Structure formats: C-alpha cells, structure tokens
Amino acid sequence: MRVLIAEDQLLLRDGLTRMLTAHGFDVVATVDDGSQLAEALVSVRPDVAVVDVRLPPSFTDEGLRATIAARREVPGLPVLILSQYVERLYARELLSGSTGAVGYLLKDRVGDVRQFIDAIHQVAAGGTVIDPEVVAQLLRQPDKLAAITPREQDVLRLMAEGRSNAAIAARMVITEKAVSNRINALFAKLGLPPSGSDHRRVLAVLTYLDQ
Numbered sequence: 001m002r003v004l005i006a007e008d009q010l011l012l013r014d015g016l017t018r019m020l021t022a023h024g025f026d027v028v029a030t031v032d033d034g035s036q037l038a039e040a041l042v043s044v045r046p047d048v049a050v051v052d053v054r055l056p057p058s059f060t061d062e063g064l065r066a067t068i069a070a071r072r073e074v075p076g077l078p079v080l081i082l083s084q085y086v087e088r089l090y091a092r093e094l095l096s097g098s099t100g101a102v103g104y105l106l107k108d109r110v111g112d113v114r115q116f117i118d119a120i121h122q123v124a125a126g127g128t129v130i131d132p133e134v135v136a137q138l139l140r141q142p143d144k145l146a147a148i149t150p151r152e153q154d155v156l157r158l159m160a161e162g163r164s165n166a167a168i169a170a171r172m173v174i175t176e177k178a179v180s181n182r183i184n185a186l187f188a189k190l191g192l193p194p195s196g197s198d199h200r201r202v203l204a205v206l207t208y209l210d211q
Contacts, residue, residue, distance in 0.1 A: 001124060004046040006031040006063055007082075008055050016050060016110070023117050031055075034062020041070035041077060048078040048124040052107075076101050080123045083107065103129035130160040147189045155182045 003025045007013040010032075017027045029044045031037050034055035041049055055062040067079045080103035103123040109131060110116050119129045148156070151172075158168045165183070169176045 002026050002028045002044075002047045003120075004029045004031065004040060004044050004049040006034075006037050006040075006049065006051040006055060006066075008032045008052065012107075012110075019110075019113065019116075020050075020120075023113075025120075033057070034066055037063065037066035038069040041066065041079075042073050045074060045077065048080060048120055050080050050082065050120065053081055053083040076126070078102070078123045078126070080105065080120055080129070082110070100128050101126045103127075105129065105131045106133055132157055132161055148186070152182050152186050152189075155179060156186060159183070 001024070003020055005013055005016050005020075005027060007016060007030070013030055013032065017030065020027055028046060029040055031040050032055070035057065037051065037055065049067075051063045051067055053061060053063045055066075064081065067081065071077050071079065078101040082105055084107050101123055103119055105116070105119055109119070122129050154172060155168060158171055163171065165176050165179045169179045172179070
C-alpha cells in the first residue's frame with residue numbers, strides 16, 4: 001500500500017516512516033511544508049495519506065486546507081489527519097463530505113500501533129474513522145444528551161471508531177438487531193433521514209461536532 005506522510009517534525013516523520021515500512025507499507029513520499037502538500041497529494045495519489053493538521057509556514061490549518069483542496073480534485077482520496085488536540089472545526093470540515101475515505105485521529109493514537117495501523121487500513125478501504133476522544137469530549141456535555149440514552153451513546157462512540165454493526169454487537173454483547181434498532185433511534189433523534197449510504201453514520205457523529 002502506497003503512503004504519503006505530511007509531517008514537519010523530523011523525528012515523528014521518520015518514526016512514522018519506519019513504523020509503516022515495518023508493517024508492509026510503501027512510503028512513497030514525505031512532505032514537511034503545507035504549501036507543497038496539495039500538489040503532492042494530487043500528483044502522487046497515494047493509497048492513503050497521513051497528514052498533520054498544522055504545517056509550516058503558519059502552523060495553523062495548512063494540512064487540513066491542502067487535504068480539502070486535493071480531495072476536490074481527486075474525490076475520495078484517502079486521507080488520515082493527525083492533530084495534537086481535539087479541534088471540532090477541523091474534524092467537521094474534513095468529515096462533512098460524502099465520499100468517505102477520511103479519518104481524524106489525535107497524535108497520541110500513534111503510540112497504539114495496532115489501532116493506528118487499523119485506522120489507516122480502514123481509511124484506505126474507503127471507511128471513516130473519528131478519534132473516540134473527539135466523541136468522548138462532546139458526550140461529556142450533558143446539555144447535548146437529553147434525548148440520547150447511555151446505550152445509544154455507547155453505540156455512537158463505537159460508530160465513531162469505524163466499527164460495523166457486527167463489531168458493535170460483539171463489543172456490547174448484544175444482537176446485531178439491537179444495534180440496528182439503537183442506530184435507527186439515533187438517526188431519528190438527530191434528524192437524519194434515510195439514506196442508501198453508510199455516510200449517515202458519520203453524520204450522526206458530526207451532528208455533535210457541529211453543536
């Protein structure tokens with residue numbers, strides 16, 4: 001699998017390269033400046049890109065803006081964004097599209113190698129991964145939880161991790177039908193109409209990000 005890494009910190013960039021190479025990935029390009037990133041993403045067209053939100057020259061949102069620009073030219077280009085903090089706007093901007101193949105993780109997740117590698121595979125396969133801590137911080141705000149039951153909150157957290165209904169059922173030790181019922185209840189409470197796309201699962205989480 002061909003990977004592009006955009007990270008300005010040399011140690012982290014080299015560490016990511018070594019880690020991914022050890023797990024069978026082919027790191028075909030590395031970028032350390034936001035001004036180069038959009039062009040690199042479009043020209044290289046990696047199977048997945050791992051991109052830091054904050055890159056030179058301004059260290060604000062270059063990584064995010066370059067990613068969005070590249071995905072306009074190459075819809076569905078798989079990108080996993082890394083961020084130091086929970087930044088709701090960044091997550092919402094990236095994940096609000098309908099093509100999938102995107103992820104938003106805190107940099108701390110890199111330390112959990114298996115989880116990080118799993119996230120890369122999910123994004124490369126067209127899935128969507130949202131860091132559980134993003135959802136957890138939002139779910140700590142009681143004013144947003146009036147209509148959502150604790151078990152529905154658990155389902156929402158697991159959905160944000162990119163888990164299928166079967167995986168959620170196994171984790172919660174309930175049936176897939178029970179999971180489906182809770183997800184449908186969530187969709188109804190969050191005002192999400194029926195859709196033929198799994199993207200509605202992402203929108204369920206984004207409803208929280210947008211409040």
